[in-house]
Amino acid sequence: MKSQIITEFGDPSVFQLSDIPKPTLLPGHVLIKVVATSVNQIDCKIRSGAVAAVSPVFPAVLQGDVAGIVDAIASDVTKFKVGDEVYGCAGGFIGTGGALAEYMLADVNLLAKKPHSLSMLQAAALPLVGITAWEALCQKANVKSGQTVLIHGGVGGVGHVAIQLAKTRGAIVYTTVLKPEDFALAKSFGADEVINAKEESVEAYVQRLTQNNGFDVVFDTVGGPNLDKSFAAAALNGVVATTAARSTHDLSIMHSKALSLHVVFMLLPIIKNKGRAAHGEIMSALTKVVDAGKLKLLIDPKQFTLATAADAHRWLESGKAQGKVVVSI
């Protein structure tokens, strides 16, 4: 089958369009005829070798997000049948194959039926960011109706999904963007208030929007010094959820406000092969939200194919993409 493989870490030029054998079915797995995949920041980091812990064995097929058609099923699989349209984040790193190929071997625990209302390209944009936002807001922070929720990066991949999920829970949603021209876009996802984080300090917007009480829940997809800002923005007994906590912090502010911090590491069940079924369940839940018209995807308009996958990585890394970068296979 045709695939993009890498045999060394590096910039996007390491991709090689190659013919490799179709993956062999394993128990509990299906073979997906890949129709689309999307590029996440983690895929670029894996490609560059920045995260050794999840590095695949060479030659490696990258990218986890997949949408496609079930082509073959293992004899013990009852969840899907050949011909089903499925989607999920099913690999692309240590111990798994990826979606930058005509066929992808995928653990059925990680998959769900694709939403009818999305194209394959749109569906491939959702899994990683959707599961991340769901784990953060619907599970760990457990956002409740009427709570105030601050979401950093409201026009980012995770952020735009997070705004919409928080709205489905009945929250009052505040979001930060970095450019005035992103205000309308963030509002279009349902944000009640949009903050220009380049122009206004945390102290100023906490005062202006919450009368200095802080937000019940803060979702931080940036990490590092931004995590301290998230602590500063949280209310007494508030909750901060983050996808990035690989840094050192004085927790005194957490103590003085009795905060909770939840780390979301979406890849963990895949890496550790533990609790994977939860991901399939989240994907099924996301399918319902999407088909109910409550979740739309922000897709960057540039078009990429398997042959131009390296360009898709370059485009995401340029920082100029607006929304998810998707690739047709």
Add this chain to the structure above:
Amino acid sequence: MKSQIITEFGDPSVFQLSDIPKPTLLPGHVLIKVVATSVNQIDCKIRSGAVAAVSPVFPAVLQGDVAGIVDAIASDVTKFKVGDEVYGCAGGFIGTGGALAEYMLADVNLLAKKPHSLSMLQAAALPLVGITAWEALCQKANVKSGQTVLIHGGVGGVGHVAIQLAKTRGAIVYTTVLKPEDFALAKSFGADEVINAKEESVEAYVQRLTQNNGFDVVFDTVGGPNLDKSFAAAALNGVVATTAARSTHDLSIMHSKALSLHVVFMLLPIIKNKGRAAHGEIMSALTKVVDAGKLKLLIDPKQFTLATAADAHRWLESGKAQGKVVVSI
């Protein structure tokens, strides 16, 4: 009324047995004829001036934990009537009076009916440690049946209550002690396994007791470097609750295991006068657990009175007390 007051910070010799006016009733408050109080570490820190943020105005009456009889009620109070036996943690620091006096003014939101099955001395031992353990395990960590819970300091004030509350939730409870002679005592509160934390490393007991999976919930009342050990002891997606997070930590281990950290700062609703009713509700819930025979108090056998309150502080600070240090008024 007779009371112990302090007019400066320092060692226990700063206490002065004095006659001061009875507190004046305020709306939403009752006047309690104090029968007993207990000494918590925070009371010693307030007395010594170690925690400026909650320091009272001089002359100050210290100690929050109280058990006694309602002596007078404000005209708007319907929750209690004169003669009711009540208990709670109702002050002893900034903006409130304390229990080291014949009468204590207390916000009814912080109080509940005393358990019938406890003496006044036993009842006075419970509020601060009981609310702390309840907030940590029953609210923030939300311990569920079948979960593994590690509680540090199983014969400490908070720890011995925490073991019993975790058992009421159906958890499998592991606890650390520092001396072999405390094993039987920790077991008597219901701990399924007791660990000698001086003799066995975190790595060793996580391997021995959880096959290296870690504990679902870790409750850390020690803080500082122990918090790092708690992160190390937690399972993937595990939860650490702590009463002490005024320190700086590399959160990478939280990231790599997708942990949650909950800070419990029990005094916060009292200090900020916000959400106090939750404390009264917890005290009511604790009354039910106690009267159902599911929670017993570890009381140090030494007897102290209002006149010897300074000795009670000395005894707690000596580190030799076994269980809660209580004072008859």
